[in-house]
Amino acid sequence: MGSQRNGFKKESFIVSVDVGTTSIRCHVYDKEATIRGSCTTEVVPLYPEATHVEMDPDALWNGFIYVVKGAVQDAGVQMRQIEALGISTLRSTFTTWDRRTGLPFHNFITWQDQRAADLVKSWNRSCTMKAIHGVMKVLYFLTRQKRLLAASLVIFSTQHVTFRLVWALTHYKQVRQAVTEGNCCFGTIDTWLLFKLTKGHIHATDYSNASATGMFDSYQMCWSEFLCSLVSLPCSIFPKVENTGHDFGSTDPSIFGVPIPIMSVIADQQAAMFGECCFNVGDVKITMGTGTFMDINTGNKPHTSVAGLYPLVGWKIGSEVVYMAEGNAADTGTAINWARELELFSDVQETSAMAYSVSDSDGVCFVPSFSGLQAPLNDPKACASLMGLKPSTTKSHLVRAILESIAFRNKQLYETMLTETCIPITKIRVDGGVSSNDFVMQLTADLFGRKLARPQHREMSCLGAAFVAGLGVGFWRSKEELKKLHSSDKVFLPREVHEEGACSPRGEYVPILQSWERALRRSMNWYTKP
Numbered sequence: 001m002g003s004q005r006n007g008f009k010k011e012s013f014i015v016s017v018d019v020g021t022t023s024i025r026c027h028v029y030d031k032e033a034t035i036r037g038s039c040t041t042e043v044v045p046l047y048p049e050a051t052h053v054e055m056d057p058d059a060l061w062n063g064f065i066y067v068v069k070g071a072v073q074d075a076g077v078q079m080r081q082i083e084a085l086g087i088s089t090l091r092s093t094f095t096t097w098d099r100r101t102g103l104p105f106h107n108f109i110t111w112q113d114q115r116a117a118d119l120v121k122s123w124n125r126s127c128t129m130k131a132i133h134g135v136m137k138v139l140y141f142l143t144r145q146k147r148l149l150a151a152s153l154v155i156f157s158t159q160h161v162t163f164r165l166v167w168a169l170t171h172y173k174q175v176r177q178a179v180t181e182g183n184c185c186f187g188t189i190d191t192w193l194l195f196k197l198t199k200g201h202i203h204a205t206d207y208s209n210a211s212a213t214g215m216f217d218s219y220q221m222c223w224s225e226f227l228c229s230l231v232s233l234p235c236s237i238f239p240k241v242e243n244t245g246h247d248f249g250s251t252d253p254s255i256f257g258v259p260i261p262i263m264s265v266i267a268d269q270q271a272a273m274f275g276e277c278c279f280n281v282g283d284v285k286i287t288m289g290t291g292t293f294m295d296i297n298t299g300n301k302p303h304t305s306v307a308g309l310y311p312l313v314g315w316k317i318g319s320e321v322v323y324m325a326e327g328n329a330a331d332t333g334t335a336i337n338w339a340r341e342l343e344l345f346s347d348v349q350e351t352s353a354m355a356y357s358v359s360d361s362d363g364v365c366f367v368p369s370f371s372g373l374q375a376p377l378n379d380p381k382a383c384a385s386l387m388g389l390k391p392s393t394t395k396s397h398l399v400r401a402i403l404e405s406i407a408f409r410n411k412q413l414y415e416t417m418l419t420e421t422c423i424p425i426t427k428i429r430v431d432g433g434v435s436s437n438d439f440v441m442q443l444t445a446d447l448f449g450r451k452l453a454r455p456q457h458r459e460m461s462c463l464g465a466a467f468v469a470g471l472g473v474g475f476w477r478s479k480e481e482l483k484k485l486h487s488s489d490k491v492f493l494p495r496e497v498h499e500e501g502a503c504s505p506r507g508e509y510v511p512i513l514q515s516w517e518r519a520l521r522r523s524m525n526w527y528t529k530p
Contacts, residue, residue, distance in 0.1 A: 010081055011030070011077075011081060012081050012082070012083040012475070013028050013029060013030055013036065013075065013077060013081055013082055013083065014028075014029045014082070014083060014084050014085075014086065014466045014469055014470045014475055015027070015028050015029075015068060015071060015072065015082045015084075015085050015086070015260070015466075016029065016085070016086040016087070016088070016462045016463070016465045016466035016469065017064060017067060017068060017085070017086070017087050017088070017462070017465070018088040018089075018268065018271070018459065018461040018462040018465065019043070019060065019064065019087070019088070019089040019090060019189055019193075020043065020090055020268065020461075021043065021045075021090050021110070021112075021290055022042065022043055022045075022290070023040055023041065023042055023043055024040065024041050024043060024060070024063045024064060024067050025038065025039070025040040025067060025459065025462060026038065026039050026040075026067035026068050026070065026071035026462075027071060027459060027462050027463075027466070028071050028072060028074070028075040028077065028082075029463070029466045029470075031475070031476075032485060033457075033463065033466070033467075033482075033485040035459075036075040036076075036077070037071045037072060037073070037074035037075025037076065037077070038071050038074055039066070039067040039068075039069075039070030039071040039073075039074055040067060041063045041066055041067055041070075043055060043059075043060070043063065044056075044059065045110065045112075046107060048107075049115075051113070051114035051115055051117065052109075052113055052114075052115050053109075053110045053112045053113040053114075054107035054108060054109060054110060054113070055093065055107060055108040055110060056107055056108075057095050057097075057104040057107065057108055057192060058104075060108070060189065060192070060193075061192075061193070061196050064193060065255065068085075068256065069256070079256045079257050079258050079260070080258045082260050083261070083470075083473050083475055084260070084261050084262075084263040084264075084469040084470065084472060084473045084475065085251065085260045085261065085262050085263065085469060086263060086264040086265075086266070086465030086466045086467075086468055086469030086470075087190055087193060087194075087262065087264065087265050087266070087465055088266050088267070088268050088271035088461040088462060088464060088465035089188065089189040089190045089193070089209065089265075089267065089268060090110075090111065090189065090267075090268050091111060091188065091209060091212035091213075091267045091268065091269070092111045092159060092160055092161045092188065092212050092213050092214065093108050093109065093110040093111050093188060093189055094108065094109060094161050094164070094165065094186060094187060094188050094189075094213075095107065095108045095109070095187065095192060096168060096172075096175050096178070096184055096185065096186050096187075096237065097184075097185050097187070097192070097195070098178055098183055098184070098185075099178075099182075099183045099184065099185050099200075099203075100183055102195065102196070102200050104192075105168075105172055105174050105175045105178065105184075106168060106172055106175070108189065108192075109164045109167075109168065111159050112371075113158070113164060114158055115164065115167055116158055116163035116164045116166065116167045117158050119163045119166060119167060120156045120157065120158050120163050123156050123163070123231075124155045124156055128230070129155075132151070133151075133152045133153070133154075134152075136148050136149075136151040136152035137149075137152040140152055146304040147219060147302075147304045149304070150304040150305060156214070157214070159214075160213060160214025160215070161188070161213040161214055161215060162213070162214045162215055162227070162231060162233070163231070165186065165215075165233060166231055166232070166233065169233070179234050179236070179237060182236060184234075184236075184237045185203055185237060185239070186237040186238055186239070187203070187205065187239055188205060188209050188213065190205055190206070190209050190265045190267075191203065191204065191205045191209075191239045194248055194262065194265065197251045197252065197255065197262060198248075198249050198250075198251070198252060198262075199252040199254075201249060202248055202249050203239045203240065204239045204240045204241070204242050204246075204248060204265075205239045205240075205241055205242070205265065206241065206242055206243065206244045206246065206264075206265045206266060206267075206315075206316070207221065207241055207242075207243065207244060207313040207315070207316045207321070208244055208266050208267040208270040208271075208312065208313050208314060208315055208316075209265065209266070209267045210223070210241045210313070211267075211311075211312045211313040212267050212312055215227055215228065215233070215238075216241075216313075218302040218311050218312070218313055218323065219302060221241075221313075221321070222241070223235060223238050223241070242265075243316045243317060243318070244264060244265065244266050244270075244315040244316050244317055244468055245263065245264055245315070245316075245317040245318070245468045245469075245471060245472045246263075246264075246265075246472075247261060247262075247263060247472065248262040248263070248265060249261075249262060250262065261473065262469075263468070263469035263470075263472035263473055264465050264466075264468035264469040264472060265465075266315060266464060266465050266468055267312075268461040269287060269293045269295055269312075269326065269461075270295075270312065270313075270314050270315055270324070270464070271460070271461040271462075271463075271464030271465045271468075272285060272287050272293075272431060272432075272460035272461045272464055273285050273295050273297070273314055273324060273464065274314070274315060274464035274465075274467055274468060275431075275457070275459075275460035275461065275462070275463035275464030275465075275466075275467060276429040276431065276455065276460055276464075277479070277482055277483045277486060278295075278297050278427070278429065279297070279322075279479050279483075280297060280426055281297055281298065281299040281423060281426075282296065282297065282423045282424050282425050282426035282427075283296070283297045283425075283426050283427050283429075284296045284297075284414075284417070284425055284426075284427070284428045284429070285428075285429045285430070285431065285460075286410065286428065286429075286430045286431075286432075286435075286444075286452075287430075287431050287432040287435075287460070288332050288333070288406070288410075288430065288431075288432040288433070288434035288435050288440070289332065289333050289432040289433050289434065290332065290333040290334055291328055291329060291330040291331065291332055291333070291334070292328060292329040292332045292406070292409060292410065292413070292432075292434075293326060293327075293328045294326065294327045294328070294410070294413045294414065294417060295312075295314075295324045295325070295326045296324060296325050296417050296421055296423060296425070297314065297322060297323075297324050298311075298323045298324055298325050298421060298423060299322065299323065300320075300321055300322070300323065301323060302323045303323065303324075303325035303420070303421055305325060305420055307375055307376045307416050307419075307420050308327070308374065308375030308376060308378045308416075309325040309326060309327050309375055309416065309417065309420055309421075310325065310326045310327075311323060311324075311325055312324050312325070312326055315468065317468065317471070325417065325420070325421055327374070327375045327376075327413040327416055327417060328374050328375070328413075329368065329373075329374055329406075329409040329410075329412075329413060330370070330371045330372065330374055331368040331369060331370045331371060331384070332368070332406055332409075332432075332434050333432075333433055333434055334368075334370050334371075335366070335368040335370070335384075335402055335405070335406065336348060336351065336402065336406075336434065338370070339351075339398070339399065339402050344395050344398055344399055344402075345395070345399060348437070349436075351399050351403060351437060351439070352403075352437050352438045352439040352440075354395070354396045354399045354400070355396070355399055355400040355403050355404075355439040356439060357396050358394070358396045358397055358400055360400070360512070361397050361398075361400045361401040361404060361512070362388075362390065362392060362393055362394075362397040363388040363390065363515070364386060364387070364388045364389060364390075364393055364397050364398060364400075364401040365386070365387045365388050365401060365405070365515055365516045365518075365519035366384075366385070366386050366398075366401040366402045366404070366405040366519075367382070367383075367384055367385045367386075367387075367405065367516075367519050367520055367523040368384060368402070368405045368406065368409060369382040369383060369384045369385075369523055370384045373520070373523075373524065375413065375416055376412060376413075376416040377412075377520065377524065379524045379525060381524070381525050381526060381527040381528065382520075382523045382524045382525070382526060382527075383523050383526035383527060384523070385519065385522070385523045386398070386401070387519045387522065388515070388519070400439075403437065403439050403440050403443070404443065404512070404516070405516065406434065406440050407440055407443040407444045407447055408447070408513060408516050410444045410447070410448075411444070411447040411448065411513075414447075414448055425450070427451075427453070428448070428450055428451070428452050428453070429452075429453045429454075429455065429489075430444075430452050430453070430454050431454070431455060431457075431458060431460040432458075432460075433458070435454050435458075436454075436458075438492075441454060441492045442492050442495075443505075444492075445492040445493060445494045445495075446494050446495055446505035446506060446509070447505075447506060447509060448494065449494045449506060450494060451491060451492070451493050451494070452491070452492045453489040453490075453491050453492075454489055454490045454491075454492070455486060455489050456489070456490075457486075467482050494506075
């Protein structure tokens with residue numbers, strides 16, 4: 001849809017920003033979804049105390065403006081050629097601010113922050129929780145509704161916003177005061193950016209971001225009044241929840257010189273899912289970045305899990321709601337960075353060749369658990385460990401053991417997903433920094449016994465937010481059109497048995513996987529107070 005200005009047609013573009021844990025990046029896309037200009041800046045996490053992880057709201061805001069201006073300049077186009085803006089953000093990282101002045105009361109408290117860990121622990125052990133679990137078990141027994149079974153097993157986690165927000169209300173007097181006066185706004189990063197971009201006119205979020213906070217009822221599609229009253233959170237501070245592809249209004253003209261329509265707001269993993277065109281039930285995407293996030297499209301119903309998969313809203317566009325179930329392993333890129341810091345290798349690109357240079361890991365098992373083990377084991381007290389070391393162990397064996405452990409965790413998440421959701425898996429697409437490692441990709445394909453596709457575009461969250469925004473303004477017409485825009489993927493096929501009597505890679509790995517699972521069990525429940 002080239003805008004008709006001054007009687008001639010000018011090319012138009014979609015601009016999209018992805019605010020991540022370590023960087024903010026912006027891309028300018030044309031009709032072919034080709035990146036025409038880019039700009040990136042670093043996010044500097046703040047560690048005011050040992051377990052506290054924060055971000056400066058003003059630094060995020062300034063970084064956001066910087067990358068949008070930089071990317072448009074890099075593309076060599078004018079701001080008025082930008083047809084819409086899409087925003088993808090990391091999840092469950094929040095702040096609170098004054099509704100009148102727009103000034104934040106404190107820094108963003110991130111999803112990695114552990115300040116509410118004791119609060120979470122005491123709530124999970126409380127009589128109230130035991131009572132809720134008991135009542136839900138009885139109701140499940142009477143009605144056989146699976147969501148009641150899930151509710152009878154649900155426990156709080158520090159990754160959700162709930163208790164970090166309770167902590168903020170307890171510790172910051174001015175937040176409590178603003179709540180009393182009706183001047184307090186709560187928001188995740190997307191909400192804060194919308195508020196700033198519209199000069200305080202819009203206090204909103206979308207369904208995908210809201211569903212990742214832990215305070216949203218994905219069945220009723222609204223903030224959970226039950227949960228808020230249970231932990232004494234004031235509902236008045238929450239933003240309005242809108243569609244993912246909603247017209248959120250335009251940026252104030254003073255910011256970029258012209259108003260730009262904000263046409264999508266979406267959480268990063270859901271955005272990557274949309275960017276990968278995982279539109280059908282059973283489509284799976286695996287993002288291997290700092291952590292691994294494995295998501296399956298569960299269609300128009302939230303998935304109810306008993307093994308710790310999290311039911312999320314993928315997106316809501318028009319009247320269509322798409323849900324997904326998510327499992328995660330927290331320490332993927334973390335494990336590789338740790339090995340680099342130890343100087344096991346100097347460049348990540350070497351790791352694949354190092355792993356292939358030895359025929360196996362020489363019996364070494366690595367447990368990637370710097371921040372506990374997530375689904376299906378769900379043990380926050382597990383430690384990271386290397387087991388089975390021998391005098392013959394070389395750096396290559398260690399590197400192979402580390403890369404294998406990433407593929408093994410993938411297999412665990414994948415099998416949990418298969419047994420839990422009972423949804424036939426249609427396709428699997430893999431993105432994120434670690435997906436550029438051929439050894440991890442090939443071993444994962446072998447262990448799944450499935451074809452994996454790796455797109456050329458690495459910035460899937462950015463692309464997903466751009467796709468949603470572009471559909472909203474008619475820049476792209478349909479999801480079918482989006483599927484055709486995908487550039488050629490590299491495909492990893494599971495290696496099958498070729499020669500007579502030769503063992504398939506899956507068969508070869510059975511004993512290695514068993515040893516690794518033994519190592520996992522030995523690493524569990526390590527951090528117990530004496």
